[in-house]
Amino acid sequence: EADIYQTPRYLVIGTGKKITLECSQTMGHDKMYWYQQDPGMELHLIHYSYGVNSTEKGDLSSESTVSRIRTEHFPLTLESARPSHTSQYLCASSVQGSNQPQHFGDGTRLSIL
Amino acid sequence: QKEVEQDPGPLSVPEGAIVSLNCTYSNSAFQYFMWYRQYSRKGPELLMYTYSSGNKEDGRFTAQVDKSSKYISLFIRDSQPSDSATYLCAIGREYGNKLVFGAGTILRVKS
Numbered sequence: 709e710a711d712i713y714q715t716p717r718y719l720v721i722g723t724g725k726k727i728t729l730e731c732s733q734t735m736g737h738d739k740m741y742w743y744q745q746d747p748g749m750e751l752h753l754i755h756y757s758y759g760v761n762s763t764e765k766g767d768l769s770s771e772s773t774v775s776r777i778r779t780e781h782f783p784l785t786l787e788s789a790r791p792s793h794t795s796q797y798l799c800a801s802s803v804q805g806s807n808q809p810q811h812f813g814d815g816t817r818l819s820i821l
Numbered sequence: 822q823k824e825v826e827q828d829p830g831p832l833s834v835p836e837g838a839i840v841s842l843n844c845t846y847s848n849s850a851f852q853y854f855m856w857y858r859q860y861s862r863k864g865p866e867l868l869m870y871t872y873s874s875g876n877k878e879d880g881r882f883t884a885q886v887d888k889s890s891k892y893i894s895l896f897i898r899d900s901q902p903s904d905s906a907t908y909l910c911a912i913g914r915e916y917g918n919k920l921v922f923g924a925g926t927i928l929r930v931k932s
Contacts, residue, residue, distance in 0.1 A: 712864075748829055751865075751909070751922040767919070798864055807853035807913035810920065812864030 711735055714799050714813035722821050727786045729816045731799030740782040741810060743798040744768060751798065757782055758804075789820045822847055825912055827923030836932045840897040844910035844923050847891065851921075853913035854886050856895045859925065860906045868908075869895065900930045 712733040738759045743751040753766030757776040800810040825846045857865035869884035877884045883896040907925040
């Protein structure tokens with residue numbers, strides 16, 4: 709079973725607040741990813757990282773930012789939350805190499821009022 | 822046009838039925854094919870991983886790739902109520918760094 713953890717699981721918060729979604733993995737994976745998932749829609753990649761100090765934007769434009777200071781930790785930050793940020797955010801990790809299977813956390817369901 | 826298409830369902834079947842879940846894709850450059858299962862309020866978990874064409878079997882699950890038709894399938898034999906979930910296909914290009922996911926098919930197995 710994959711050891712990748714996301715906190716909080718659920719967050720309801722007001723507009724304009726700064727939010728950090730946490731993601732940690734204990735598998736020593738170099739690659740980590742953030743996806744956005746809305747009901748009935750595809751997973752959209754918003755950020756990924758090849759390793760420490762490496763971050764890249766994904767295919768879906770996002771106002772969020774990420775950092776990768778430690779291999780096991782890949783937090784996502786929204787400086788000023790808006791209702792349009794309401795979604796489920798999934799974190800994943802994989803070993804290096806092309807198209808390696810990704811292991812997912814259980815997600816953070818974010819609601820911005 | 823989306824790179825991968827998947828019927829959203831829901832697909833309802835009786836317990837014990839053989840289930841066929843499918844995805845079509847548009848680009849012949851895709852070489853890696855995966856199936857994930859996602860239970861409600863959980864993250865996707867990998868079920869099957871295949872490279873190029875052919876079949877792969879794991880217990881009650883069989884993944885099939887037909888590259889000439891750009892069509893991939895997941896078969897579930899002797900389906901159980903515990904198989905009720907959303908099934909996502911995911912595809913990747915040779916030497917690619919990102920996967921493309923389908924929107925998922927909702928499966929309901931009735932006891």
